[in-house]
């Protein structure tokens with residue numbers, strides 16, 4: 001039988017007990033690892049968490065957030081994460097659940113201290129009356145209501161509140177700084193929104209066509225009107241019959257601008273443009289969609305300046 005002392009020495013030698021070696025970079029080691037599903041959530045988290053966090057976004061802004069490849073490297077990130085933030089409303093249903101399963105990190109699962117559902121308290125648009133499971137089975141990828149709510153900067157402030165709440169739970173000692181960061185972010189958004197709404201005022205009620213139904217929150221905030229979609233239903237590819245209908249609507253409503261996102265094929269949009277004389281513009285559905293969009297406010301600066309230019313040209 002091995003004595004207790006010998007056993008302790010063996011464990012120490014194996015590195016199980018005893019003083020832990022100091023991390024090489026104590027400052028860096030203290031940062032919380034925050035993983036987000038989208039770059040928009042990462043951008044807002046960075047505003048609130050500042051120097052206390054390191055942020056990694058699984059989906060990149062140039063990818064369709066409904067369809068992301070759940071790669072094993074993302075599971076490794078989630079395994080190490082202190083916090084996970086997602087948009088919710090079924091947006092990430094095809095890829096976040098398998099990633100969380102694979103990560104086996106109980107600290108970031110829904111309901112735990114390190115989990116943030118960014119959609120909490122966000123007023124939703126287009127919530128269908130049917131059963132979400134049935135709607136989903138029919139191919140509808142917005143069965144809980146429209147999940148693209150980060151495209152309204154005022155809803156972005158609610159996202160920031162949710163992220164603040166989560167970070168304050170994990171960093172109670174830094175709550176005051178986090179609170180100051182939150183207040184500064186909200187002040188910036190309010191000032192920017194006033195400017196953006198003024199900038200869009202001359203184009204109030206202008207009709208556009210979009211590829212995917214990503215824009216209801218943006219529309220509501222900035223006064224444009226998406227009158228038809230290239231997709232007959234969210235996630236369903238266009239048919240020739242549907243495109244004929246869209247051309248009719250575009251002619252009736254004199255639509256001169258077609259909005260697409262970097263991950264959609266331009267083919268149908270170009271066809272519609274050739275039949276109606278409209279122009280096709282690529283707007284950013286998320287932070288990171290184009291290299292110049294690094295922050296949450298960059299997203300609106302980019303999209304609104306593109307739209308104004310397109311309306312001006314027609």
Ligand SMILES: [Zn+2]
Nearest residue numbers: 066213214234
């Ligand atoms: Zn969608």
